[in-house]
Amino acid sequence: MYLRIPYIDRVGIVHDITLILAKRETNIISMEVQEGIVFLECQDVLQDQRIEFVEELSSISGVQEIVEISFMPSKGRAEQLEAILTSVQDGILAVNQDSIITQCNPAAVRMLKLSAQQVPGQPLGSTLFKNLLIQETLQTGCQHNNREVFIASDHGYCVVNTIPLRNKCDDVIGVIAVIRDTHDVRNLMRSMTTSLPMTFADIPFVSPVMEEVLGQARRYAASDSTILINGETGTGKELFARALHSASRRAKAAFVPINCAAIPDTLLESELFGYTEGAFTGAVKGGKPGLFELANGGTLFLDEVGDVSAHLQVKLLRVLQEQRVRRVGSNKEVAIDVRIIAATNRNLEDMVSDKTFREDLFYRLNVIPLLIPPLRERFEDIRLLSEIFLKRFAEKLQRSVMRFSPLALQRLEGYNWPGNVRELKNIIERAVNLVDGEEVQSEHIFLGRLSGSTAAPTLVQFETYQTLEERLGEIERVILQQTSLRFRSSRRMGAVLGLSHTAVLKKMRKYELPLS
Structure with missing residues (x-):
């Protein structure tokens, strides 16, 4: 009653x-x-x-x-507290000065792998008592905020906050530890900082060769196997990597990119694998997780993987084989579940032959190869991409430019594009900055010094030709020969030269030039 x-x-x-x-x-x-x-x-x-x-x-x-x-x-308050502790995702653990558990919610039981016998009223294990910084807080009375510590959890590490409990005499009589799974912390950071996902629908193309490549990529996305993307610089390898991630079962998890060529070898190891406190001079207090841990459950994109040093190639191979990672300066290993997408603009097979890239690592990375064609081999996409970039930069720079002149387009389509899509994008941005009216003219297109520039075409040193027709024929032969090196089909050559593809074939046969 x-x-x-x-x-x-x-x-x-x-x-x-x-x-x-x-x-x-x-x-x-x-x-x-x-x-x-x-x-x-x-x-x-x-x-x-x-x-x-x-x-x-x-x-x-x-x-x-x-x-x-x-x-x-009191019963109402206890039930309310129980409901609160049960509903929160963070682990909450209260311990008195004798290391006896006085409060423990289900999340803490799960993360710390406590047994049924370790519920309130039982002592906390000495390892957890120390690793969770509870012992240190009891001894010093200082609280810890967002300290990353190693525990025997599913993800190896967790973030801990400790709060000392004091009596009226200001003596520390207990500690509350708030434990947060690092996986949850990273998911929260990702949801707040990541941009919109990139999909295959965001890759514009009209060329048959790109249609075939995207068809392959869509099939590969469903797999969890490692993918090695090959392609020249500026072809959009990271764009494909992000689209592969977005189309995979890992789409809701992290996509973590790193350019292996942009980071010194001494720093790359700690970036990939993380480090513990005191591992080296300048190490952050509490240590730092590596990119493998940050990508756990998701995708790690290793761009320019051909630039990884021999020392790191060994460690990278071990992680790929065992799916476990060890931080620099630690003897603890953490299990990871990461899909690797690697990319390079170098010929790894040649590097294997030259003993500059490990053969076993190459086979680990080259499970599913994906080749991104250079822009010069997808001639049909040049106009489409140019118009997309024109519209984008006109809006960004608030210019009224709306189109290309025929000569400007001919100039763009006649260039070899050694820098591929990245170079095209930069050239269009420059052109938009130079235009005063609504149309980009040929003089607004500043191309590089490579083939396709404004330099005069290479001429043959003539000796004893008698007629103008013979001289023009030799120049025509040189033009056809140079154009065939840049554009691998008669249709693309014809579009550049203003001829039908049958006329191109006829002239190639006339001058006994090889047809690709």
């Missing part, structure tokens, strides 16, 4: 209540006294005696009323 008894404060009111219960031989189970209210839990009173019992309590001087309630306030 639970009762709520509001009263006017006076000395002895609790004594009077207990006297009545003692007189009636009714056992008091618990009593809570707040300012102006007594909450009473006692054994049940028979129904026919309840009215008399209530009237007797009501007759006590100062008692305002007797209200029957469903539970004691």
